Amino acid sequence: MSTSTLKKALAHTYMTLLTLPIIAMIVWYFLAATLNFTTGEFTLDNFSFFTVPVEYSGIKLPLIWPIVLNTIVYSLMIVAIEVGISVPTAYAFSRLDFKGKGAALKFLFLMRSFPGITLIIATFFILVKMGLVNTYLGVMLVATTGSLPGLVYIMKGFFDEVPWDIEWAAMVDGTSRFGAFRKVLVPYVLSGIGAISVFAFLGAYGEWFLFKLLIFNDDMLTLAGYLAKLVTKENQIVNYGLITAIGLFYTLPVVVFYIFTQKMFMKVNIGGAKQS
Amino acid sequence: MITLKNIVKAYDSKKDSSRAVDGLDLVINKGEFVALLGPSGCGKTTTLMMLAGLLKPTSGEIYFGDRLVNHVEPKDRNIGMVFQSYALYPHLTVRDNIAFPLRERKMPKAQAYERAKEMGKIVQIDHLLDRKPSQLSGGQQQRVAMARALAKDPEILLLDEPMSNLDARLKLDVRDEIRKLQRDLGVTTIIVTHDQEEALAISDRVAILNNGKIQQYAPPEELFSQPVNLFVASFLGNPPMNLIDGVIKEENGEQKIVTSGFQFRIPEARKLEAAHIDKPVKLGVRPHDFMLAEQTDSNAFPMKVDLVEHLGSGKLVKVIDPEQKLQTTIRFLADNETDVRHGDTIRMKIRENKFHVFDMTAEGLNLMQFR
Numbered sequence: 328m329s330t331s332t333l334k335k336a337l338a339h340t341y342m343t344l345l346t347l348p349i350i351a352m353i354v355w356y357f358l359a360a361t362l363n364f365t366t367g368e369f370t371l372d373n374f375s376f377f378t379v380p381v382e383y384s385g386i387k388l389p390l391i392w393p394i395v396l397n398t399i400v401y402s403l404m405i406v407a408i409e410v411g412i413s414v415p416t417a418y419a420f421s422r423l424d425f426k427g428k429g430a431a432l433k434f435l436f437l438m439r440s441f442p443g444i445t446l447i448i449a450t451f452f453i454l455v456k457m458g459l460v461n462t463y464l465g466v467m468l469v470a471t472t473g474s475l476p477g478l479v480y481i482m483k484g485f486f487d488e489v490p491w492d493i494e495w496a497a498m499v500d501g502t503s504r505f506g507a508f509r510k511v512l513v514p515y516v517l518s519g520i521g522a523i524s525v526f527a528f529l530g531a532y533g534e535w536f537l538f539k540l541l542i543f544n545d546d547m548l549t550l551a552g553y554l555a556k557l558v559t560k561e562n563q564i565v566n567y568g569l570i571t572a573i574g575l576f577y578t579l580p581v582v583v584f585y586i587f588t589q590k591m592f593m594k595v596n597i598g599g600a601k602q603s
Numbered sequence: 604m605i606t607l608k609n610i611v612k613a614y615d616s617k618k619d620s621s622r623a624v625d626g627l628d629l630v631i632n633k634g635e636f637v638a639l640l641g642p643s644g645c646g647k648t649t650t651l652m653m654l655a656g657l658l659k660p661t662s663g664e665i666y667f668g669d670r671l672v673n674h675v676e677p678k679d680r681n682i683g684m685v686f687q688s689y690a691l692y693p694h695l696t697v698r699d700n701i702a703f704p705l706r707e708r709k710m711p712k713a714q715a716y717e718r719a720k721e722m723g724k725i726v727q728i729d730h731l732l733d734r735k736p737s738q739l740s741g742g743q744q745q746r747v748a749m750a751r752a753l754a755k756d757p758e759i760l761l762l763d764e765p766m767s768n769l770d771a772r773l774k775l776d777v778r779d780e781i782r783k784l785q786r787d788l789g790v791t792t793i794i795v796t797h798d799q800e801e802a803l804a805i806s807d808r809v810a811i812l813n814n815g816k817i818q819q820y821a822p823p824e825e826l827f828s829q830p831v832n833l834f835v836a837s838f839l840g841n842p843p844m845n846l847i848d849g850v851i852k853e854e855n856g857e858q859k860i861v862t863s864g865f866q867f868r869i870p871e872a873r874k875l876e877a878a879h880i881d882k883p884v885k886l887g888v889r890p891h892d893f894m895l896a897e898q899t900d901s902n903a904f905p906m907k908v909d910l911v912e913h914l915g916s917g918k919l920v921k922v923i924d925p926e927q928k929l930q931t932t933i934r935f936l937a938d939n940e941t942d943v944r945h946g947d948t949i950r951m952k953i954r955e956n957k958f959h960v961f962d963m964t965a966e967g968l969n970l971m972q973f974r
Contacts, residue, residue, distance in 0.1 A: 492690035495657050499761075500751070501678045501707030514694035 360571040373572035398549040405531035417482030438476040485519030605631040610663035623649040625815035638802035641812035683752030687764040691736035698732040704755040722750040762794040833967025864924030865904035885961040892957035893935035903952040
């Protein structure tokens with residue numbers, strides 16, 4: 328055996344050993360969802376939540392399909408709102424000179440480093456005063472406020488990378504400033520927009536805390552909040568089979584989404600401008 | 604015709620030192636090819652950006668013909684521009700890149716593509732129309748940028764260091780092509796460059812800038828033979844002009860320049876005004892304006908050869924006076940037939956009329972009267 332194959336074999340063993348716990352977790356995940364724990368037989372009983380509302384040990388939850396619809400609508404709206412706001416904002420921070428720009432950027436950074444949970448009581452009272460508790464609007468307001476600073480920061484980085492020449496060329500070629508933004512800069516930073524869309528989507532998809540806090544009707548929940556409801560009842564028997572089965576169902580779209588967006592990330596723009 | 608009147612561009616209006624362009628006057632005739640040449644930071648790119656409308660002058664006026672364009676947006680100026688980085692749109696094909704300015708003018712797609720094809724033919728990239736810019740070489744990208752700039756039939760073509768990213772040989776070809784294209788289309792063209800060879804080769808007139816001011820604006824040969832000041836004289840030419848400190852003296856009705864290493868008699872026709880006598884000056888002589896002299900020549904002086912460099916087309920000889928009193932060595936260009944070696948003492952003279960005398964003021968004005 329040559330040294331290079333030996334090295335390779337060592338590396339592979341090392342990596343396999345290190346990933347083993349993760350693999351074990353995933354395997355257990357699948358098994359827990361599809362096995363009857365007492366008999367040890369294969370069963371799809373845990374997936375009955377597809378057809379009937381979940382009900383066990385005193386927990387009563389609505390049928391899952393309206394929840395799925397809620398999740399899709401909520402996540403897509405969050406993506407649209409957050410991308411729609413953060414892209415132009417990041418452009419302004421990257422390209423325009425305006426009063427208070429430095430201070431605003433510092434404030435954004437501060438906002439980012441603040442743990443959202445410390446503000447939650449104040450947030451709750453404000454929403455109560457505004458009559459926005461137990462509404463999607465309230466949840467969305469709080470959710471976007473929390474994630475926008477980070478997204479703007481990421482997006483600003485992408486705009487900073489675009490050479491001025493490209494923007495100037497577009498303006499000389501007959502576009503207005505906004506036209507240059509729309510027709511040249513946005514396509515240029517498309518991979519960045521993809522990235523923040525993914526972040527926004529995953530953030531919205533995984534949002535359970537705000538739903539737990541601000542939404543009181545179970546039929547207004549999203550999948551993450553639905554799952555949270557299953558595990559947080561105290562002094563109850565936890566139904567692992569059911570939770571993992573719904574968990575699998577919950578994970579699937581993310582995996583699919585990840586596969587698609589990953590393809591998009593691979594197609595990152597290769598610049599047409601020579602860097603000098 | 605483009606007229607720039609007393610243009611000032613300050614990036615920080617409170618400080619005078621922030622003036623990138625400081626009182627610039629320039630007139631460019633229709634169809635002319637003009638180069639803005641100068642060291643980096645001289646304000647040439649800023650001037651070009653103001654012509655494009657991407658920057659607004661702090662004060663002064665810019666006219667295209669009779670139209671004051673100070674506040675006209677770039678898109679309404681009918682200019683084509685080629686950037687140093689080419690600035691092609693990476694997400695569009697070559698065809699769409701060239702058609703972009705036309706589509707912005709609401710030209711129908713079919714017609715715009717037809718025109719893009721035509722332009723592609725002119726700059727010889729019509730076989731690459733379906734590629735993306737990232738799939739092209741630097742030279743091809745440069746051609747696409749040219750085609751895009753010219754597609755809309757601009758009144759004015761602005762070139763910002765268009766050849767600085769090309770290798771030396773390609774540069775020569777592209778230079779000739781740009782010149783030919785410009786002459787065929789008759790488009791008024793302004794090129795910004797720091798490469799003097801490029802500027803002199805390609806343009807009808809060259810404006811030499813330094814510290815935000817135009818030093819001299821003239822055809823290439825005039826810049827070379829009649830530099831107005833020390834900056835122009837020392838900036839142009841490679842190897843650079845020899846500059847030797849000296850004093851003007853008058854004896855028996857003859858003027859001469861006395862340096863610490865040699866004396867040089869000023870010919871009758873080139874006599875300086877009496878006011879300059881006994882004043883310190885700088886004598887400027889280009890390396891190819893020295894020549895070997897006969898033993899009998901009364902205006903020649905002895906020099907010792909310090910170093911001989913072979914340039915291929917000739918020899919660059921560095922000489923110093925025998926007593927080594929000169930502050931600097933003098934460079935002179937000799938042809939390959941000239942047999943000089945290290946340590947030789949030779950007799951040299953300066954070609955009649957091929958010398959310059961600069962005063963010692965900050966501007967270093969050329970005292971020679973060119974008649």
